[in-house]
Amino acid sequence: MQIGISSFPPIINEDSKILILGSIPGVKSLEMQEYYAHPQNKFWKIIFELFDENFTDNYIEKINILKKNKIAVWDVIDTCERKGSLDSEIKNEEANDIDLLLKTYPNIKAIFCNGGKSYKNLKKILHNKSNIGVYLLPSTSPLHTISFERKLEEWKVLKTYL
Template sequence: MQTKEARFFIPKNPIALANLNNFFLQTPSFQLPHLQEIKSLYLMMQNRISSFPPIIDAHSEILILGSIPGVKSLEKQQYYAHPQNKFWKIIFELVSEPFTEDYTQRIQTIKKYHIALWDVIDSCERKGSLDSEIRNEEANQIAELLEQHPNIKAIFCNGGKSYKNVQKLLGKDYKLPIFLLPSTSPLHTVSFEKKLEDWKRILEFLV
């Protein structure tokens, strides 16, 4: 018995296309957990990339925000997947857990220590992985996410692009403290030791 190949059709009618485009751009990722793959496919066909749904639950106490996943992360559909990105090594060092390459265990570990992850940008156009190449970006609904998770005590921005966008989205006088941390990206050529020392700031807010 032959099975029909699943296909995703883009409407040619300009009104229908505009409605579909608005739906994907205006609906935050955390409200579309089951449609994320379709959304990503659609945006790729429009020469755009999209962020992942947030990793967060009712016990999360700090929120770490990046800009938007890089090329390697998009390929693997994993946060901070580039082997030279120091994010996971820093986190595991800070919480004194054995480092692992297993993504499921990585997510379990940050949840264990009440760490949430997301990005400030929902979708954009970008060549490569450089934040400086980001164009026509649409913001994630950070404020709405925080309202739904009142246990969050502080926001930490992984790099300058994230920090700049968060200040624009939430304002400089937001009710929660917002901290700028050095980017864990290999493109930010600061030593691992220096990054680790600066990232120790998150320990003040972890149980």
């Protein structure tokens, strides 16, 4: 059975220089009302490693680490129908207004897509209208089975834009 789901509001402020875009929250994230809440998703572990921060499960502190390091987080999809958490199960999707977000927060210098679905969707949304660089990073999802070390190595590119 397909279930209608909605994205969360962006985590962003005027100081944000990097925008990380996922596709849309998975089941565990929707249940917890937190970005990247699945315990096997490596997003938070990567962020904490990159910025040499002590890991915490406290979501408010996680958000503060993002803001302190000038990182914004959002999703390319605003609403859709999906069974489970797989991007391949997404149907009837509607996009978030990424263009408006970029106009509202002009300090964003680069967009990093957390996985192929967000990258593919973002390319359709922007239609090369933006002069901001768009980069594909390996998904932090446990379904993307490359090693944590390799994911971390590729995600280090974020620091070059801060």
